[in-house]
């Protein structure tokens with residue numbers, strides 16, 4: 001599978017134009033699951049190609065997809081896993097996915113006894129099809145979303161989390177994905193289901209050491225939140241600097257359900273992150289938080305949708321980008337308010353802080369409001385550090401660098417403080433400080 | 447009588463521009479340790495500009511003149527060096543800095559001034575004492591820097607910083623504006639208490655009105671007009687201003703120019 005195939009992969013057809021069955025090396029999966037794959041491939045072929053990207057100040061970095069290999073089934077170093085895991089403090093349970101294939105899950109018996117299911121999605125196909133069938137491909141349907149179709153055709157593994165009715169877990173469930181090889185095509189897919197009244201905090205962490213050749217990480221996360229359930233989700237992309245990442249998360253919310261989703265883009269050379277929330281039933285509520293921290297030539301694209309379908313739904317979004325060197329962030333967000341969604345409230349704010357002359361950001365906020373009795377607001381701002389704020393801090397004895405650091409931290413803190421889980425707030429803050437620290441080390445070495 | 451003492455600040459013939467526009471046109475002012483001076487003048491006369499220039503704001507260019515702070519050449523120092531050397535400016539319009547918590551800000555500020563660590567315990571103690579002095583509630587420090595503060599809260603917060611830093615020169619730029627009469631009284635008492643505990647501190651009160659000077663008595667009053675100090679005197683000058691307004695001084699000034 002490995003060395004001997006490399007001459008062949010040079011000639012291998014692009015996985016977007018021909019189905020690369022070598023991308024899958026799963027053992028048998030239920031027939032219905034295979035059928036879903038081929039159907040998804042059909043959809044992928046038939047759905048119109050997306051329009052060329054508009055209004056972008058930077059070209060999307062190229063990835064030679066034809067050279068990508070199938071994901072290798074090899075576990076990542078366990079020390080890397082344990083270090084990373086421990087950096088998140090106390091966890092209720094955790095799972096680790098290596099190179100989109102191998103998975104380890106540690107779930108305390110006590111939680112399993114309460115009905116919590118936490119396993120690989122591949123395993124769940126066979127064991128928990130009753131819990132999967134209502135949601136898989138229903139929340140983000142391949143028939144409507146081309147990239148979701150591609151993912152459903154190729155997905156190799158991912159997580160399945162099922163929180164039964166009224167089970168409330170305060171400590172986070174930790175879902176880590178990693179890789180230790182370059183030039184791979186990783187198609188991963190996860191499903192999180194919270195039953196009525198359930199509560200959970202989940203961290204989806206994508207982290208790896210940098211490799212010499214670029215890989216593609218293509219991840220879909222479907223989330224079903226039943227009535228009055230609540231999910232606090234951290235989605236942290238911290239891949240090595242060569243990875244091209246595409247993530248698609250879609251959440252469907254039942255009556256009075258609540259979602260807080262915190263998207264952080266720190267790593268990768270390119271990250272396209274699509275986050276959508278479907279406020280399907282009355283009283284449901286979502287909050288999107290986002291932080292992009294970019295340096296070098298990193299390129300981040302955030303695509304969001306707050307989709308209000310029922311009365312009294314509420315959504316908000318706060319995205320901040322901190323960009324150095326030649327980094328680029330693009331925010332494209334849509335608030336859609338259906339004619340039925342009266343008395344809904346929605347908001348959207350994106351801000352970018354440019355720390356160098358060559359860093360760039362762009363934002364397109366869109367509102368499509370078809371109900372008349374609603375509240376909605378949006379704003380976007382792009383700028384550099386405010387010299388008056390810097391002067392104020394310096395007049396209190398902070399040197400220039402410390403003043404600037406304080407301003408940048410404050411800018412991130414504005415987002416962080418909105419995340420309603422004190423412990424995770426602290427852990428994310430620690431990860432951010434570490435990230436900024438390691439970046440400035442790299443700079444001083446260069 | 448003060449000849450053997452080094453002035454806290456000595457401003458000699460200071461000229462400053464914003465871009466090409468001259469704002470300060472030859473300011474002379476000397477403050478000795480422990481002295482309280484008031485700088486008064488109509489809107490737009492250059493009071494805030496002077497305070498910013500003294501603190502080292504990068505928007506202004508010094509075109510002529512010298513400033514010595516405790517004998518050191520002030521104009522060579524960056525704003526943070528000036529602060530650590532003991533200069534303090536209470537801003538007329540303090541900046542809002544979202545995401546920076548007041549508690550951490552104040553503690554780090556004190557560390558920078560002392561050039562060493564200040565333990566949380568030690569800090570809490572001194573903070574509590576100073577907040578009591580200014581009649582401030584403890585929740586205050588859990589908030590973010592000036593975010594959502596009322597005008598009065600911002601001004602109190604400026605004076606709290608002064609009380610913590612114990613500067614050698616405090617420039618108070620229109621600290622009275624935005625304060626109601628009770629708050630003005632508390633804040634002025636606070637300033638007096640800091641001055642009493644740190645008797646070498648010089649104070650330069652910048653104000654448009656006389657009312658703050660009812661609580662803090664300056665020994666010297668200066669009138670700034672179009673970037674120059676056109677008149678200096680004792681506290682009777684403030685009363686004179688209160689009675690006749692700035693017009694009289696303006697007229698005198700114009701008449702002098704016409705000669």
Ligand SMILES: Nc1ncnc2c1ncn2[C@@H]1O[C@H](COP(=O)(O)OP(=O)(O)O)[C@@H](O)[C@H]1O
Nearest residue numbers: 464469487488489490491492493494495496505
């Ligand atoms: N940054 C600046 N840019 C342009 N003009 C300025 C700036 N700062 C001050 N000025 C001008 O300088 C003059 C004095 O302003 P200021 O020092 O704020 O006066 P005061 O505090 O006495 O009311 C005004 O005419 C003002 O417009």
Ligand SMILES: [Mg+2]
Nearest residue numbers: 493494538620
């Ligand atoms: Mg002023």
